[in-house]
Amino acid sequence: AKTDEERKAIEEKLQKDSVQFVLQVMWTTTVVDMTVTLHETAQMVLFDKSVDKDTRLKRANGLQELGKIFSASPEVVKEGQEDVTRIYEEAAFAAMLETIKRKDEAAHQARESGTY
Secondary structure (H helix, E strand, O other): OOOOOHHHHHHHHHHHHHHHHHHHHHHHHHHHHHHHHHHHHHHHHOOOOOOOOHHHHHHHHHHHHHHHHHHHOOOEEEEEEEEHHHHHHHHHHHHHHHHHHHHHHHOOOOOHHHHO
């Protein structure tokens, strides 16, 4: 780079590319983890010999419905780094809100039952 502006533009591009790469690695790791977890869970739920065949069949039907819901979900169109970053931030924020909600509900139930 011959000028400070060129150097700054190169640095900004490298930073954006780095963020994109890190987010892609995180996403791939998350997908692999979710896939393995879902597979292991399905195996345990569907082949659980401590319950009768009817219960396992109901579980299988539930998993099938869950699969239909996921399959019907729209795909996210990735138009650029900003979109990927925004999507990741929104997902992380939604997960945090869900965690807070569950903790609040658990505390509320504990107070009502007198175990808190």
